Amino acid sequence: MGRFAGKDILSTENLTRDEIEEILEEARWMLGVIERRTSLSLLAGKVLATLFFQSSTRTRLSFESAMQRLGGSVLGFASAESSRASGPRAETLEDTIRTVDQYADTIVLRHPETGAARRAADVAEAPVLNGGDGTNQHPSQGLLDTYTVWHEKGTLDGLTIGMVGDLRSTRGMHSLVHCLSNFRSRLVLVSPPELRFDDAVKQVLKSKGVEFSEATDVEAVVKELDVLYVTRLNKEGAGATYEALLKTYPRITLDLLKKGKGNLIVMHDLPRTDELGLQIAAEVDATPYARYFQEMKYGVAVRMALLALTQGVVG
Amino acid sequence: MGRFAGKDILSTENLTRDEIEEILEEARWMLGVIERRTSLSLLAGKVLATLFFQSSTRTRLSFESAMQRLGGSVLGFASAESSRASGPRAETLEDTIRTVDQYADTIVLRHPETGAARRAADVAEAPVLNGGDGTNQHPSQGLLDTYTVWHEKGTLDGLTIGMVGDLRSTRGMHSLVHCLSNFRSRLVLVSPPELRFDDAVKQVLKSKGVEFSEATDVEAVVKELDVLYVTRLNKEGAGATYEALLKTYPRITLDLLKKGKGNLIVMHDLPRTDELGLQIAAEVDATPYARYFQEMKYGVAVRMALLALTQGVVG
């Protein structure tokens, strides 16, 4: 059995380049299943529990599709309200996990609190896949973003990758930057000063010898980029400053992109909608810049890889 | 592959008699699977997404049962609240559909807005089956109603079919009348004057040479009918006039039915409950008039047919 068998996927912080490449290679193979609109029997008879204490369209349905394409079945809840897991008499996360551990062979957890996935993993026998915990980590998102760059550009080295937007509070960005820290691409970190990665992240980049720079204006740097990955302003993270930050928050138009390289690709973790409308203009959708819907497809492939690897049926 | 392969089912307006008959024949075969309480493997490995922006017991569970009886699996959400699809930062319907299109091989959508299914189909590669859009169309409902008449009466020609209630705002009635417009039965349209079909519908009936009449009192016409199909007053459609309309809204009692033909059958799309109680009295349930629960079973068969035909595995 492979090195991921029985393991949790809580964070991308400790993944090595070699491990990430194994996940990416496995995902590429899984993508062939999706493209043939069929399914495998690798996880036939296995049960995935999707425990979403925060509601989600994308991550939950993507994991469910992944499990079904692997031949397995799914149970769970889509919001804390539809379980015993909310209210003043709500049971502890640990008790919920210990219970669900009896029902399922693998658990995907999304939770509003940082560290929740770690707490779950500490009591579960089944592998726990972190589907997002607070503003901390969202490893399957970071890995699918990494996959998208790799698939679309053919490499993860030698590129200039712009990470644009709320780097401070977006868990997917945290997961992505740790993935990319294992490769030899240059990172351009573009955000309002209040929304930069915290020093710990930058320390990791330095210690690993990753070239990076910070900027506040995407227009000033777009020319340099091979990849422009943009994310929405995190409302919870921004708190009272949300309204003010939103006004100057980066927005991507076709005019902006035309100032960049011809083969620039644009990614987004979606949704791209906020109170001001679409963060990436609709006019971009039909252009070759846009890769954010492919990203969703690759997401299923990456999650198939993660489920199969942690169950020990591949790898 | 058949003519429905890869097609959307958004409306019954453009279905021909021949196409409807193909769906009905396929549904009759599928019914045999349901009656044997077993399932097929026709859609093994395929994934259905049920996206219900309005909650539903009947339509959602019926489609899910249909998909499972075909060997496929299901993911989705049961209400807008359990997804990213509500609130001021909700993503556009188009973005949700483009995303789910990566997760599923076929999509059933219910949405409060007229035209939503059309918008979904415009961006999805997977076939979109309209599970009800605003007050517009609910084609699987219209087809299952059509199937019920055909199965119970053995024909769709030469009958006198009463369509009773809120014809203006009931999407199922819209879908049904367009189905029936392809056959040679006489339609008796019974509703308060405010709740009649709009002129466009009546124009279609005229242009296709369908004999029809309008009435306001079901008691005055019950004698003529072979089929009495009644539906509930649509609260959203009625708006401020709801309370007033409800008072005179048609209600079906056993006494009323006894004034009709001995082999009269009563159908309803359910639920039949409103603030005044049951629209069809409970005393009707155990009589041979009542076919509304069989209708639910036929609904699964019709939806199996629609799923299998649009996936191109039959037809």
Next chain:
Amino acid sequence: MGRFAGKDILSTENLTRDEIEEILEEARWMLGVIERRTSLSLLAGKVLATLFFQSSTRTRLSFESAMQRLGGSVLGFASAESSRASGPRAETLEDTIRTVDQYADTIVLRHPETGAARRAADVAEAPVLNGGDGTNQHPSQGLLDTYTVWHEKGTLDGLTIGMVGDLRSTRGMHSLVHCLSNFRSRLVLVSPPELRFDDAVKQVLKSKGVEFSEATDVEAVVKELDVLYVTRLNKEGAGATYEALLKTYPRITLDLLKKGKGNLIVMHDLPRTDELGLQIAAEVDATPYARYFQEMKYGVAVRMALLALTQGVVG
């Protein structure tokens, strides 16, 4: 086909010792499937409907896991809000059941009203398994508790079993006491005077010759016990007296347990959390006293047995 084929499981009141033993034996075999983290094909092609008019983590997910481990599939709703089953225009329970009966081969119902499962069974062709109705019965819970004692102690006779807490309003306790009334163990019923079993229950125990005593203080009786089964105060049942009752409600600490027999086991139906915290202290979790998480695993096995027996595929 066995004696349970096509039968409803609404209550444990009329189960005989022989019937209970058949369920326990079947559950023991099913447990082997769970422990091997695989599944059977006994119910391949069959559909379970889980209709939860009250939300639940444990019972719903446990039944869903059971159905999936038997090879079947699941549809349903997790709360009344996500169906047509709530609000002033909600359809009757009977109509909902008659409808779902067309979609599924077996139905699990949880409902806030006592007698709801009986009403459902009266109109459904499919077997109805009561997943909890009001304060009345929760038979799969009572059976899994019975299973836990039997599995952990190797017998259901000759033991001294403490049933502690809200015996009046806890449906699982009602189901358990009727199971245990068929065996030869002594019952120690520990609760505040207001929360005792009603006389009808005690009359059953007397008529079946079951030795039992009542107590108010768990500390005074812990020495006698082989099994200590404790449950939470039922908030709905307690009504206005909830706050007052909670203050003196039994709470289980390690100190308390150390006063009992060395091989005493502690069970709980979970959740064990209320406004005062954990009803069983966390310090108990890692000790051999604690069996409440195993109980959850046995629950899946018991529900697999119930589903397979009532479908007539075993027994």
